[in-house]
Amino acid sequence: MDNSKVIDAQKRFTTTVDNQEELQWINLAKQGDQHAFHSLYQAYHRRIYALCWRMLADKDSAEDVCQEVFVQLWQKINNFRGESKFSTWLHSVATNVVLGHLRKHKNWLQRVFSIEDKPQEEPAVMPELKDSSRPSELDKNIAKLPERARLVFVLFAVEGYRHEEIAKMLGMAVGSSKSQYHRAKTLLREWLTNEGVCDGV
């Protein structure tokens, strides 16, 4: 995927709600207004949940972590000074919370020996999709990817981060991020082909 596609992804996932209204919510939330904060939650929680679910591939963990994200947001919202779009900033907060969650829940064996996980054999429990009665085949297959390949794929292809940023976030070499992305693409193409499903574009 070339850079223009990455930019597309970034634009798509960082579209803001009405700027003036959002700014008002942010300013009020900074002053401790929980109603304004609830409005921010209403505007963004589905998007943040989607990020959490895709990165964690587990419905229950994604729900817990989505809650963690908004608790952290409440505590840190004063750090947002409008230097970037709120949605971009919130996505980076959420990404860090998800990665922190994954690190905390790694068992000692994985932590010490950096054991690579295998593709998940059991299909992940899919969350409800907005305005859609059935889950995307791609989402189902992303959830089956090995953890590192899944994280890199979601962060690069879906969230629009650069490999340099991903490498830093995941504590790996830039080359490893690229190879994990390649691995993810190969597995996804293979699985989607085997399922005989291709989205009509």
Next chain:
Amino acid sequence: MVSKIVLPQSSKQLSEQELQAQVLQLPTELSPERELWSGIEKAISGKTQYKYEDSQKQWQKAPVAWAASVVAAILLTWGVITPQETLNDSFNGNSQGNINLIAAMQQTFEQQKQGMLVSYGQPNLQDLAPEMQDQFKQLSSAQVTIKKALESEPNSADLLNLLRWTQQQELDLLKQLYSPQWQSI
């Protein structure tokens, strides 16, 4: 809504462009099954928000205060009070023994610090806000100064206490920054 075409099994492999097109069609939003807001509301009630301005001042005041204390204490210890107190039985007038004790203290501190960083998922301190990074730099700088002083005066119990204290400050700061504070959602 994503429209799908079911391909025959013999069809060629999904191309990179087709995969890319599917990525662009992924829904931007998913709805959690569980109602999440009530848990969040409960968690944030009574949680103090991190006030950037106030906390920045606090963070600035605290290290300035202790750094001043460290410097004052070093000067007092170095220039005025000659080392005559012993910290404990292991810290005595035996200079070589005390040098070894200082090295052991440093090693224990490094182990504790690494252990904490691992337990917090190896956070990158470079990602911290500049004022936070300054706190670590000041602590590190204070430790270097105290260790230099200890090279000249290895029998100074006060200097050793100061070193231990700055090390503890660094561990406390790590704990404060990275320790999870809201586990009961």
